Amino acid sequence: MNEWKISKIKEFLEMNQMTDELKLRLLNDTRKGVHKIVQEYEKKEEQQRQLKEKFIEMSQFEREFWKKDERIIVGVDEVGRGPLAGPVVACAVVLPEDFCLLGLDDSKKIHKAKHELFYNYIVNHALDVQVGIVEAQEIDEINILQATKKAMREAIHLISLPINHVLIDAVELTGLTYKSTSIIKGDQKSISIAAASIVAKVTRDRIMKEIDHQYPMYQFKKNSGYGTKEHINAIEQYGITEIHRKSFLKSINY
Incomplete structure (x- = not known):
């Protein structure tokens, strides 16, 4: 050589x-x-x-259930609890036992440039992927925690496979007809929950980019509805829209 x-x-x-x-x-x-x-x-x-x-x-949680012949494990996570505008989006994902995506983690720990790449890999290799969405008006009506739970339930109920167990990031969901486990920081401890967090994140970002076409002055494609300085300044100048969470804006005197 x-x-x-x-x-x-x-x-x-x-x-x-x-x-x-x-x-x-x-x-x-x-x-x-x-x-x-x-x-x-x-x-x-x-x-x-x-x-x-x-x-x-x-993969430890998933492998433990797979060993017990519980093959259909649903990972659930949400995105959008904190923004001043836009929906809360939850995702439910079922991964196959041979799934492998090195670098998979909580969506907040993955560089934004990789989000779309990971999203495409997950939706193309998962056994099932479903999304639940609750809009701003309903968030104001039932509060953000209940809206989060509703979005999660909607995503889970759309799964077409016979569910054996549900792994949920942090939130306790009552009334499910399947066994479930709530895992604190689950998007850092379960590949199924981490995959759900990526799909939920990309889905919500796409929604906010579409809304940005209607309300470009708020820069939703950049801030995703979070309370950035530019977003607050836009609210002061243009007021609030139908996709703003009025219950959230009360806390900052709007």
Whole structure:
């Protein structure tokens, strides 16, 4: 390999696994650029190892139920409890036992640039994905906690498979006809809940981008309805809309 250009070595390692023999040959190469390629490769391998460990750790709840022959596990999460405008969106996801998406985590911990990529992978590989939505007017009528629970129930009830168990992020849902477990910080501890959080996040962001066409002055495509300085300034200038949560705005004197 000593006669290979550095670019060719890099290209080779992008397509092939590095063996101990190959690593030794590369380290014996006198070129600093080759040593740097080895370091970058090992760093990438370590990152992959950590991601695999994290994914296995987050699969513990699912694997325990799968061992008990409870195959249809529904992960449930919501997005949009805090904004001043727009709906609360919940998602219910059923993942297959061979599902693997390294880097899956709470949507808030995943770079926004990856949200759409993860969303597409999840909806294309999940056994079922359903969404429940409760609009701002109803949030004002029944309060945000009850609206969140309603959106979650709607998403769960749309699942077409025979549910064995429901894993829910933090919220306790009563009255379900299936066994359920509420997990604090579940979107960091369960791959099913984490997948639901991604789908709910992307779904709600898309809704807010559509609303932005109708009300561009509030910059909903940027703030997703949260109370940013720009959003508050727009409310002061233009007033509130039908998609604003009036019960939330009372707390900031609007």
